[in-house]
Amino acid sequence: MLEPARRSPRRNDARGKGLDFADEARFLKSWFDKPLVTGAVSPSGKALARMMARYVDPDVPGLVLEIGPGTGPVTEALIERGVAPERLVLIEFNPEFVPLLQRRFPGVTVVRGDAYAVRDTLAGRLDQPLTATVSSLPLLTKPVRQRARLLNDCFEMSRPGAPFIQFTYGLVPPIPREAIAPVTVAGSPRVWLNLPPARVWIYRRQA
Numbered sequence: 001m002l003e004p005a006r007r008s009p010r011r012n013d014a015r016g017k018g019l020d021f022a023d024e025a026r027f028l029k030s031w032f033d034k035p036l037v038t039g040a041v042s043p044s045g046k047a048l049a050r051m052m053a054r055y056v057d058p059d060v061p062g063l064v065l066e067i068g069p070g071t072g073p074v075t076e077a078l079i080e081r082g083v084a085p086e087r088l089v090l091i092e093f094n095p096e097f098v099p100l101l102q103r104r105f106p107g108v109t110v111v112r113g114d115a116y117a118v119r120d121t122l123a124g125r126l127d128q129p130l131t132a133t134v135s136s137l138p139l140l141t142k143p144v145r146q147r148a149r150l151l152n153d154c155f156e157m158s159r160p161g162a163p164f165i166q167f168t169y170g171l172v173p174p175i176p177r178e179a180i181a182p183v184t185v186a187g188s189p190r191v192w193l194n195l196p197p198a199r200v201w202i203y204r205r206q207a
């Protein structure tokens with residue numbers, strides 16, 4: 001069940017993005033407070049959230065890690081896709097978003113912490129491997145070496161073949177191929193309905 005803020009007036013603008021005014025305001029405040037951590041001025045639209053969720057196979061058992069969930073549009077898309085809330089583990093840095101996510105998504109595990117220190121942040125919390133990692137972190141604000149370490153740490157906690165799914169507004173993969181071999185990288189179609197348009201990149205460690 002979604003909390004009342006989720007049911008506040010929505011409008012579908014010409015971009016096809018369902019806007020929730022309360023979430024827009026929360027997000028904008030977060031961006032003013034910490035622009036480099038928030039990384040965007042508004043939450044992702046439904047089309048982008050669904051594109052992210054599309055690369056998670058709900059039939060593969062295991063936990064799904066979401067990093068940087070914000071106000072939860074991707075979480076919502078993952079649940080709509082068929083991932084049971086009990087299989088979702090979220091790491092969010094912004095302390096104001098954490099109680100919101102807990103109220104909004106009963107059954108989901110929400111951890112307040114730093115996703116770049118994912119091993120420490122999740123220490124003792126995982127009882128099975130990850131089947132996917134879904135990231136909305138503003139990776140480009142961090143050095144390449146730190147992005148590559150995050151990817152590697154997530155793969156170490158995952159079952160073989162598990163995807164690391166990341167969106168970006170940029171034109172190229174946010175973790176460069178040459179920094180992460182042997183990992184494959186595939187791009188989704190561009191999501192023109194999102195503002196700004198975005199693309200989803202899917203990383204997988206080669207066997």
Ligand SMILES: C[S@@+](CC[C@H](N)C(=O)[O-])C[C@H]1O[C@@H](n2cnc3c(N)ncnc32)[C@H](O)[C@@H]1O
Pocket residue numbers: 037038039040042043044067068069070071072073074091092093094097113114115116136137138
């Ligand atoms: C671009 S927003 C995306 C939010 C949401 N997933 C969406 O698509 O609208 C990035 C989110 O990552 C969070 N974040 C940034 N750095 C983080 C970190 N080191 N650990 C965990 N969350 C972080 C921010 O607080 C923000 O909620």
